[in-house]
Amino acid sequence: MKFQAKLSGKxxxxxxxxxxxxxxxxxxxRPGGWIVATNTRTNERMRFFYARAKQQFWAKxxxxxxxxxxxxxxxxxxxxxSASDFTAQFPGKVxxxxxxxxxxxxxNAPLLMIEAMKMEFAIKASNAGTVKKVxxxxxxxxxxxxxxxxxxxxxx
Amino acid sequence: MSLKPAQxxxxxxxxxxxCRIFQAAYEMGISTVAIYAPGDEGxxxxxxxxxxxxxxxxxxxxxxxxxxxxxKVTMIHPGYGFxxxxxxxxxLVEEAGIQFLGxxxxxxxxxxxxxxxxxxxxxxxxxxxxxxxLDLSKTSDAExxxxxxxxxxxxxxxxxxxxxxxxxxxxxRFEELKPxxxxxxxxxxxxxxxxxxxxxxxxxxxxxxxxxxxGDGTGKGxxxxxxxxxxxxxxxxxxxxxxAPHLLESTxxxxxxxxxxxxxxxxYRSAGTIEYLVNxxxxxxxxxxxxxxxxxxxxxxxxxxxxLVHEQIRLxxxxxxxxxxxLSHPHGHAIEVRVYAEDPSQGFIPCTGxxxxxxxxxxxxxxxxxxxxxxxxxxxxxxxxxxxxxxxAPTRDMAVKRMQYALRETxxxxxxxxxxxxxxxxQHPRVIxxxxxxxxxxxxxxxxxxxxxxxxxxxxxxxxxSLVEELGISEARSSSGGVAPSDTTAKLWQGxxxxxxxxxx
Numbered sequence: 001m002k003f004q005a006k007l008s009g010k011x012x013x014x015x016x017x018x019x020x021x022x023x024x025x026x027x028x029x030r031p032g033g034w035i036v037a038t039n040t041r042t043n044e045r046m047r048f049f050y051a052r053a054k055q056q057f058w059a060k061x062x063x064x065x066x067x068x069x070x071x072x073x074x075x076x077x078x079x080x081x082s083a084s085d086f087t088a089q090f091p092g093k094v095x096x097x098x099x100x101x102x103x104x105x106x107x108n109a110p111l112l113m114i115e116a117m118k119m120e121f122a123i124k125a126s127n128a129g130t131v132k133k134v135x136x137x138x139x140x141x142x143x144x145x146x147x148x149x150x151x152x153x154x155x156x
Numbered sequence: 157m158s159l160k161p162a163q164x165x166x167x168x169x170x171x172x173x174x175c176r177i178f179q180a181a182y183e184m185g186i187s188t189v190a191i192y193a194p195g196d197e198g199x200x201x202x203x204x205x206x207x208x209x210x211x212x213x214x215x216x217x218x219x220x221x222x223x224x225x226x227x228k229v230t231m232i233h234p235g236y237g238f239x240x241x242x243x244x245x246x247x248l249v250e251e252a253g254i255q256f257l258g259x260x261x262x263x264x265x266x267x268x269x270x271x272x273x274x275x276x277x278x279x280x281x282x283x284x285x286x287x288x289x290l291d292l293s294k295t296s297d298a299e300x301x302x303x304x305x306x307x308x309x310x311x312x313x314x315x316x317x318x319x320x321x322x323x324x325x326x327x328x329r330f331e332e333l334k335p336x337x338x339x340x341x342x343x344x345x346x347x348x349x350x351x352x353x354x355x356x357x358x359x360x361x362x363x364x365x366x367x368x369x370x371g372d373g374t375g376k377g378x379x380x381x382x383x384x385x386x387x388x389x390x391x392x393x394x395x396x397x398x399x400a401p402h403l404l405e406s407t408x409x410x411x412x413x414x415x416x417x418x419x420x421x422x423x424y425r426s427a428g429t430i431e432y433l434v435n436x437x438x439x440x441x442x443x444x445x446x447x448x449x450x451x452x453x454x455x456x457x458x459x460x461x462x463x464l465v466h467e468q469i470r471l472x473x474x475x476x477x478x479x480x481x482x483l484s485h486p487h488g489h490a491i492e493v494r495v496y497a498e499d500p501s502q503g504f505i506p507c508t509g510x511x512x513x514x515x516x517x518x519x520x521x522x523x524x525x526x527x528x529x530x531x532x533x534x535x536x537x538x539x540x541x542x543x544x545x546x547x548x549a550p551t552r553d554m555a556v557k558r559m560q561y562a563l564r565e566t567x568x569x570x571x572x573x574x575x576x577x578x579x580x581x582x583q584h585p586r587v588i589x590x591x592x593x594x595x596x597x598x599x600x601x602x603x604x605x606x607x608x609x610x611x612x613x614x615x616x617x618x619x620x621x622s623l624v625e626e627l628g629i630s631e632a633r634s635s636s637g638g639v640a641p642s643d644t645t646a647k648l649w650q651g652x653x654x655x656x657x658x659x660x661x
Binding site: 009 | 560563579611619620
């Protein structure tokens, strides 16, 4: 099965371990949670962290922290992710609606501005596609789980 | 020191600061009371306290004081945020016969308003950002020159009646002043029906430097050196250090002297902070006073050797016999970073979830003040700060290195955090040099914002993650929701201890 990584709102190919990597590296999960990888050929040793719960993963490797999603890729080549699922994650208020019904947008295009906890956030398109219907109005209070808009991914 | 019997301390706050205050209480033989609001039942401070009580909100002053009376609390520490600078809360507490670990209510009233505090500062000769108000139609050229010279260049012209940044103009020389002022006055008249102008000195490349003070309430007080808090993201401090690097000795001396003047003038009681802007020439301007213990107090504790909460408690217990600590100079250098559950790559949106694994840095010169535990649910009802990581070392260079190490050794999984953002700060040449100002993190010099900040693992790193998946050791072992009961936690740890060795294809 192939996977795709989604980090920082961007998608990226999830590289599977090559036969070479598989043969050369031996992994050990240490008490405490670190994973130590040892290269059986060169004796190079590397310590990193990787944990996954459902689709979400958290990693620390070479001093860098990453967190994101690991998404299975179906045969058509696009991730099995419901891009049209725009729901409010936390209570807030709709500050501004930046798109209208029927509008086509590029990947990462800002769709709505949400205000929560004294900050403003942009809700962005996770894929290129079409805004079918905006389901909220400016100034509206949001409750978690509330659907913001209907969205259809562009055909790949 | 003899303690009065049966002291009981309530923290009218939550999370890491409540835990930190509980430690001080334990060390002084005082029992502890935690309060918690709905949605915060699983918080760490609720586990830590000797007694707990629920309240509807951390802002419900009346209810909190009622609980304190019912539980026979003898002192209340307000922490920071919430009710910490509300004078009516301090008043309610003291009226209930409970000691308030902070300044007097009247000091909060006097120093709480920015304008009122500025007036007090000006009266006693503490420099504030210079300003002038004038009506151009009634001002001669000579008067204009005099006023603008007093404000100093560069200056900002604003409409006195306006708000925000509307119609703001920057002027660098007197030659530009009159034409610019005329345009601004016309605009102000059209927009607000009032052409009165407000000139304000523009502090260029400002650094945010603050002085920690502690007063005994009679007018006597000490300063505990300064902190540099210039690394801010949209006015939110992220990285704080003590002492401030590259600061002129004359500036430092001036900061301390004026801070002590304010302590004496207000007969300040307990811990407080005087905030200043400092320009590149070393001129400093008072901006405001924070009448509470601050988030970044641990860096001061590290370089002064003074436990500020101990001092607050000691002062409350024996006000008549209290003696202020005697300090000569700061020892070494300390840095604090604030760990937030937020996603820097997506506009710093708060991250929610259940913490499923924690690895904390420890070792020489590393302090951790934390509010989270494995199994704890991070929601959005409260501030997203989960911990503060503080390092101290003999030199600043070593403190920066130590911070890099501490961040490298810290792992938080189950929720997204700003750890990578903090690492980027800790490794930035300008930060390593210690040459920053309050605009730095929001500027294009730093890859912190606007979607620029999006680290991506390399192909080789992804391969390692894939190997972990293939070996079946990737599952985070926490229960998926709620607070993990202790027996589950024990099993969880046992599970993590299993070692999978020498697995090859």
